Amino acid sequence: MNRSIPVNVVLALLPVGIALGAVAFDEPFFVTLATRMAILALAATGLNLALGLGGLVSFGHAAFFGIGGYAAGILATHALYMQPILTWPVEIGGTDSMPAIWLVAVVVAGLVALGTGAISLRTSGVYFIMITLAFAQMIYYFAISWPAYGGEDGLSVPTRAVFPGVNTATPMGFFAVCYGALLVGVTIFAILRASRFGAALQAARQNETRLAAVGIAPFRIKLVAFVLSAMLTAVAGALFADLNRFASPSMMSWQMSGELIVLIILGGTGRLFGPVAGAVLFVLIEHLLGGATERWQLFLGLILLGVVLFARGGMVGLLAGKPRHG
Amino acid sequence: MADPILAIRNLNKSFGALKATDDVSLDLRHGEIHALIGPNGAGKTTLIHQISGSLKPDAGRIEFMGADVTGLSLSQRARSGLGRSFQISSLALEFSALRNVMLAVQSYQGSSFRFFKPVMRDASLIDPAMAVLERVGIADRAHVAASELSHGERRKLEIAIALAMKSRAFLFDEPMAGMGPEGSKQLTTFLDELRGEAPILLVEHDMDAVFALADRISVLVYGRVIASGTVDEIRSDPEVRRAYLGEHAE
Ligand SMILES: Nc1ncnc2c1ncn2[C@@H]1O[C@H](COP(=O)(O)OP(=O)(O)OP(=O)(O)O)[C@@H](O)[C@H]1O
Ligand SMILES: [Mg+2]
Numbered sequence: 054m055n056r057s058i059p060v061n062v063v064l065a066l067l068p069v070g071i072a073l074g075a076v077a078f079d080e081p082f083f084v085t086l087a088t089r090m091a092i093l094a095l096a097a098t099g100l101n102l103a104l105g106l107g108g109l110v111s112f113g114h115a116a117f118f119g120i121g122g123y124a125a126g127i128l129a130t131h132a133l134y135m136q137p138i139l140t141w142p143v144e145i146g147g148t149d150s151m152p153a154i155w156l157v158a159v160v161v162a163g164l165v166a167l168g169t170g171a172i173s174l175r176t177s178g179v180y181f182i183m184i185t186l187a188f189a190q191m192i193y194y195f196a197i198s199w200p201a202y203g204g205e206d207g208l209s210v211p212t213r214a215v216f217p218g219v220n221t222a223t224p225m226g227f228f229a230v231c232y233g234a235l236l237v238g239v240t241i242f243a244i245l246r247a248s249r250f251g252a253a254l255q256a257a258r259q260n261e262t263r264l265a266a267v268g269i270a271p272f273r274i275k276l277v278a279f280v281l282s283a284m285l286t287a288v289a290g291a292l293f294a295d296l297n298r299f300a301s302p303s304m305m306s307w308q309m310s311g312e313l314i315v316l317i318i319l320g321g322t323g324r325l326f327g328p329v330a331g332a333v334l335f336v337l338i339e340h341l342l343g344g345a346t347e348r349w350q351l352f353l354g355l356i357l358l359g360v361v362l363f364a365r366g367g368m369v370g371l372l373a374g375k376p377r378h379g
Numbered sequence: 380m381a382d383p384i385l386a387i388r389n390l391n392k393s394f395g396a397l398k399a400t401d402d403v404s405l406d407l408r409h410g411e412i413h414a415l416i417g418p419n420g421a422g423k424t425t426l427i428h429q430i431s432g433s434l435k436p437d438a439g440r441i442e443f444m445g446a447d448v449t450g451l452s453l454s455q456r457a458r459s460g461l462g463r464s465f466q467i468s469s470l471a472l473e474f475s476a477l478r479n480v481m482l483a484v485q486s487y488q489g490s491s492f493r494f495f496k497p498v499m500r501d502a503s504l505i506d507p508a509m510a511v512l513e514r515v516g517i518a519d520r521a522h523v524a525a526s527e528l529s530h531g532e533r534r535k536l537e538i539a540i541a542l543a544m545k546s547r548a549f550l551f552d553e554p555m556a557g558m559g560p561e562g563s564k565q566l567t568t569f570l571d572e573l574r575g576e577a578p579i580l581l582v583e584h585d586m587d588a589v590f591a592l593a594d595r596i597s598v599l600v601y602g603r604v605i606a607s608g609t610v611d612e613i614r615s616d617p618e619v620r621r622a623y624l625g626e627h628a629e
Pocket of ligand 1: 417420422424466
């Protein structure tokens, strides 16, 4: 019997359960926590494409997360003050529509990933980790040295962007959008993983020489994966800025990149619902221990150590057993 | 005589001071098995790596089906029909045997940039992959992870992958190694039939197999081809006997 289906169903419903429970017990803050879980899970699902399937340990995905956040912040600011972003050659104004913001986030992050990926993917292993970190740091310093959009102070998002048919100003309305985005992200991950592209990508992780020896060039496969991965993470970034009503440079920090990797390892690398499991656990630890002690990260470190030493497959691996490869 | 399908011309490769390939020229003709023999460390694998595109030669030229492929990568040469196996088997270890072969079928069919249809429900990938597993005799192990296959099964899987690519020429690096006498015999029969489909450049230490199979043999010693000819010519060549064959030649 394959236990991964019931485990996945439970994990998929967990954020909804927390949000509904929060409403039932009149604890609105937990709706925010559930929303945070959904957004971080989406960001990590993006990274899971590159890291989990392709074995590309990007230590720079915070850059794409931040690009999404700044896209949301910049577009919303311009929309509020009705200032065009560009006046020449065509006039482009701001927008407070989520789909439009996401489109911009996805395109910009995709282009940046294409450029940085084309260079980073010429290396592998530790060098890849370091070069993705270096690119992300460059983008981070670019953001804090750009006074027009807040510089080091970050950029506040004056009003939360809107989504057709949903009142995103209410916590549950916004949660619904984020959770919907997460489900779409997880579905995209599942479809890609099962496809020919996904097969080639997973083979690139397992044995690049084998992939090349059957006639598939690993570089292009990995580059496309890196770009798609960045795009998903960017959408999460846009939602994160909307959640906090703030696009902070810290979204682009290396600590953020590290957190995304931690989420994946906690949840189960390459597993469909690994990022969800990781995000739920991470946000709960952060909330429960973070309230009690300043040193909550110490406990997170211990848990991470436990997972790496005793449960390599993360939480999903622990609950559902090993993945099946057909 | 028709042009050879594979022509290696004046290939040279050094690792530091070590000359691993020393001005090697050899041909693979249509329909033949050309065996490459030589002592350990003679440079056989290094030569296969250069022909397949895993290693760049320092100098020389490789022509495949009339085209210069010296500048092409491993994946480009594979797509143009040059299939190889590895001396130390090189597989996607987490994937099942079937999925390893399906990857080759997928490559042969064209683009891997197909993002929607699940491979495990794609009969156009599964059926040809099962058929080659059947041919090499490991169809019953199709759903076993490559990491859990026996040594001999992995060797067969490597050959199945090369078959699934519909290769126009095969480069096999010691396919018999560690197969056991029964396995070697089976594989000998198999390769004997395979040469009709595509010629084989066969690196092998198992002299019974080489003498049974080879149309021609080249002997590599210290990176250099010291002799090349038919089985009988090589068996009676005094220099070859001294350098390598010794007790095998009787
Ligand atoms: N990447 C490398 N760097 C340095 N030296 C190498 C490298 N690869 C091979 N060599 C050396 O080149 C020589 C030829 O090695 P190669 O593996 O081609 O021999 P072989 O004929 O395949 O031997 P065997 O029968 O043991 O498989 C050996 O001396 C080996 O140590
Ligand atoms: Mg060798």
